[in-house]
Amino acid sequence: MIATFVIVSIAVFLYVRETYSIEVVSVGVIVTLLLFFSIPNLNLVLPLGNSELLSGFAAPALIAIMALLVVGQGLFQTGALEGPINTINKALTTDPRKTLLIVFIGAFSVSMFMNNTPVVVMFIPILAAMASRVKTSTSRYMMPLSFLCILAGMTTLIGSSTNLLVNDVLQRTTDFSLSFFTQLVPGLVLAGIGALYIILAAPFLLPERKNMENELTDTGRQYIAQIQVTPEHPLVGVSPVAGLYTKLKNVTVRMIQRGEQSYLPPFDETLQAGDVLIVAATRQSLSKLLSSQPEYLRGMLNITGFDDGERETDSQESIVISEAVIAPGSRMIGRNIEQIGFRRQTKCLVLGIQRRSRMIRTRMLDIRLEAGDVLLVFGYDKDVRGLRNNRDVLLLDWSRTELPDIRKSITARCIFFATIALAAFGILPIETSALTGALAMILTGCLNIRQAIRALDMRIFLLIGAAFAMGLALEATGGANFIAQGVVATFMPYGNQILISAIFLIVALLTNVISNSATALLFSPIALSVSAQTGIDPIAMVLTVIFAANCCFATPIAYQTNLLVMGPGHYKFSDFARFGAPLILILWISFSLLSPVFFEL
Template identity: 55%
Template sequence: SRAGLFPPLRDMTVRMIQRGEHPILPPFEDVTLGPGDVIIVAATRQTLTEALKSGSRIFEGMLEERFAEGVEAGNGPAKPGGELILAEAVVAPGSRMIGQTIEQISFRHHTGCIVLGIQRRSRMIRTLLNDIRLEAGDVLLILGKGNQVQDLRNNRDVLLLEWSATELPDPKLAHRALAIFGIMVATVLGGILPIEVAAVAAAGAIIATGVLNVRQAARAVDRRIFLMVGAMLGVAAALEATGGANAIANASVALFSGYSVAVVLSAFFFTVAVTTNVLTNNATAVLFTPIAISTATQLGVDPFIFVYAVIFAANCSFATPMGYQTNLLVMGPGHYEFRDFVRAGSPLVILLWLAYSFFAPWYYGL
């Protein structure tokens, strides 16, 4: 290197060089690259594309090794010839890849594509690629043949940022789904079936009529939400059983003693809105519902007034990345930082809080 720069890696920032078991960190004064060195670089997609098109020798070893592995496994071409495409994909919130490394999920074996880099929350990672455990919202820089990259459109574990156009669903299937949903609602409103029985029956009918297959239906279920909501139900039940909900309600009422119900409702809405950006909307709704009922009972008003406040406030989850799944999903591709969500989301939360604080008392006659 010259003054810590590597001429073959033009417009790229070298973050680390792994030489055997010994990492070399910057500054790279008088460091000479040798065969077998693993280089971790930070670069734009355009820079990498130009390096690949120019036939830069720095990539030859990696590409030959990765694509050779594909031949042994029965995937991929024998050499990195042909039309290779660079694409970006985001790890989906419900992906099976979360918590695992690229090597553990055998990404190349299953897709025929190789992962060149990972970006997490707009920050480059200074770690060996195969040692990084994936998180929801990670952006993967993927290299593969055109048809292999296009096939990622049907992969539910990642969301392709390009080649993501999909065919329109069959209208007949849409009509079937709508009919099944209508029948489910009618049976529940008519008191024919309990809602849980009707929902399970509708799900079975969706599969039986071919709208979805079993695998598609199973993939649509985020098991973590069930675990989280189940755990929060336990917490909510404990609050009720131990009198914790009443204690919190009494403290809230005492804190705002002398104020009108409208003021208490406004403060309660604001508290839930702040909490939902730290937890998730599902967990917040389950946690605050018993507190809402107890608070309304203490004030002598209809409990539904405070329960509705929970429903609206729990969905004000756009002031932090962890508030809602889609927030995290767009964080990497959009190159957003935590403060961007706070800056854009906080005014929206305050606006909705003020709107509810003025509208709800008028609507409920408080």
Template identity: 70%
Template sequence: MIALPEIWQMWSVFGIVAVGVFFYVRESFTIEAISVGIILALMVFFHLFGAPGTIKNGQLLSGFAAPALVTIMALLVVGQGMFQTGALEGPILKINSSLDKSPRRTLLMVFTIAFAVSMFMNNTPVVVMFIPVMAAMAARLRKKASRYMMPLSFISILAGMTTLIGSSTNLLVNDVLVRTTEFELSFFSQFVPGMTLAIIGAIYIIIMAPILLPEREGLDAEITSTGHQYIAQIQVSPNHPLIGAKPVAGLFPTLRDVTVRMVQRGERSMLPPFEDALESGDILIVAATRGSLSKLLSSQPEYLRGMLNIGGFEAEADTAEPIVISEAVVAPGSRMIGRTIEQIGFRRQTGTLVLGVQRRSRMIRKRMLEIRLEAGDVLLLFGYDSDMRALRNDRDLLLLDWSMVELQDIRKSFLARVIFIVTIAFAATSILPIEIAALGGALGMIATGCLNVRQAIRALDMRIFLLIGAAFAMGLSLEQTGGAAHIGQLIVNAFMPFGNQILIGAVFIVIAFFTNIISNSAAALLFSPIALEISAQTGIDPIAMVLTVIFAANCCFATPIAYQTNLLVLGPGHYRFGDFIRFGGPLILLLWISYTLLAPVFFQL
């Protein structure tokens, strides 16, 4: 080992960090590869040139075992459980039903729900759940999806500023605070200043979104323009939500996204316009798109239970295996040609259920099970994942693998809500440490079948995991080699003559700039040690400095790469890079000015 003087160690670490940031910005390699490369470079450097006892490999890798990272990963699993069970679908659909009567109030209510949930849950799955809702609302209001997608992302980010678990950034900064001082943030330490900034940001979004956001067709227009109709049937079983549904002007408003072509009641076939209310035992022959049928099964648990009770699914109804929907084409020369689904014994033979039949040649007005299949018919299939994948070897059907998607199992939605609320309650009241409450919530989601192990593992984003590990190693290296103190001294010397208020404002805008280049997690971990050094040198309350880091690092509005939710809405909103700068840039400046002016009120400087 060749021990370099401390000053050269510091500048060497600066060089490694600068190279890492450069590669993050350039995106020449994947985030995972860059993160591993940074950790490896630091380990090699301190092994070859570090003074004895400075930084060991175990310390550089300790970020992967940090309580904050464990908490973040566990909360991702809890969020995935909420998403997988469609725990928010029911309330959202009920609110959506009032869209025609009071569109503005309903739109405000949906954004309010997204904000409230994002306060207590990782906002990535929240935005995933709300993207199709916003797309549907835009279509109903005859507006462009681009008017709503970016506000959805920004609202969820603003909500993340208000509680300790609202964003992974908050947890990471608190972890640095606990490790280096005797202070610790409570669940609601940041609530008052965070909510103040969130309200200011929300007002900006409401006023400026119609002015600054572009009007472009979203993905919803592409999807709806290519949606093909399937012939499907719905059996009105006992306790079904359709019992007693009355037609209005000959149509059933409850089934607004599907077209009822016939109602079979015993031996009697009723054609539109319909006059009688639906009864138990009725069979509805409907025409609907795949999306409409999927939405129907995700709207109320009774629809899904009804499908699972058909043809032998009932015995498996409590399994945690994913339920999927896929499409398959009847192959030329198939033994199924000329036979009905009942004659084939389709459920017995394949383990799946035919949800609908698509045939473009003519309109069909008969029970789906009475349709004789033809070559080229497309079957919409419903069943468990393992049974669906087994169809790849079936020579009678051509399974369209690309069309296979998991269906939200809303039978567990109530249970998922309970686990989520209990997790938040334990964390918020400090009955349990946040990491224990989060791990308990993740385990609860898996143990109760809201998620299976494969779905839980899929929720663990490796990019976040490695990025946080690399940022932790960089922050620790800067702290141990004196780099953090050096940068802190430079900032203090430059802005301290103007007072603590201006100093805090300077720290805020510098972090906000970097968070839009290298992501909020990396910026937070890099600047947390620097902020605490400034606190030590000036006497400013360390809580005030770490909250400055939290709020500034959450100002990730100016680029799509700054935060995951921005990337999620990039496609559905058909945004360009410049759209984020034009709409998000002024929001960052507004929050910076507001925070600087209000800092004396928040922290009694």
């Protein structure tokens, strides 16, 4: 037992110091435990062999977590939330502050039913744009976004991976298990208290730092591009307002070509099928345009010679956008895009041309290229990467980014809601429902295999496997029972309420030093041992661990969403302690006072 305590303590120390990566420490922990427990005659309380120590990697909870990451990635890759996001951006013009509140409520609601990380990734650019609109620093919104998503994770079984892991320990150790909404009421109460603190304290405790980038989203380089209005295009019938086409956000129309006629601003023409718009826009504006409505993307992909029959077998390829520079001495110099046959040669489409020397007001396809011109290219990932071998252009590989294939967005939404419903109503176990949803995302083309594998975080996988092994080691050697006896002996004289409060505080402090998943797995068997010794409901004990393990607010390393918002919010390490530590204290006091109500102690 003492040796196990030493191994666990060293593991915690290495996780905190971060001298070695989480992957290396996790594998080191597993190897050490495998070697240690191979020693014969250890006189264990419970049998513990290699199969038991490695069982964490096959735990249903871990499988469910990995599958849910794939489902969340499917939503992200298809831009399934682009519709709601566009609605939010429109509402900003009328009531920015009310819309800001709605955005936070939306992030909270979504985080109740899916992994927090993709939610935060999707809402970071929204809040950055909104902060610019209301003329406030992003540092006022990024940390509240992370904290609210963490609080939302307390409310349902799949709201956080921690909840699934603790439930797995509960099912393995006892005859009890958590249902989808077991923790909903106490979780919502604690989340409501935490949200109230965030609203009241944010103006005083969060820094007001200027954005380093100064909102580069729409002040970057302008590309000359053209948009062809097809018969079913969303621009058909659109009329200008004060000479401008307001439906094209952050895109400036410089000329309309209608047959042999050309129209210059200010415009008075209602757009018709067959019109060609010559526009000036940044790369990000053009990317957002292609991600806004399926018709824009479908129109690009259906251009003759680009998405022909040979592409049917590659329907799951990623669609990317990148930049390429016309090389000195290129055969393309002095010729336009049509004369080069760029699409035929490369299977890529030129979305726009950028030339620093002057603003060009002519059809993009009529522009004769010069050395140094930057082409904004669009196509399937394989074809764009093929430009590396093209001697006429220099592919700026670092600029290559994937576009969400919003043609599959409705399918992705249906799969997501079906996955949640099957688990929420108890039709299927959560791991079965999640695996089914992940498979459906791949089979329907919402994700390809590479994107699905990329969604599987190896750090989480190895960390949870190592934490399982440490928890089992504590059980097998009697270490969990020893700690439980110590906690009971110290706090039991003061009553069950004080005992539960003490466990909550210990877990809440440790979860800010090491991973919340590792903390939950270490303390779940300890909490169940306390339950066995005191007669407290085991459900109450595991919920105590769940709520406390989710109190990861005081450090940026406590939870991955904290790390995600650290850069966009321009935070320092101390900012999390100043704003997060009082939140932990408030939640601890609230839980301690309300625990008799929650659990009928």
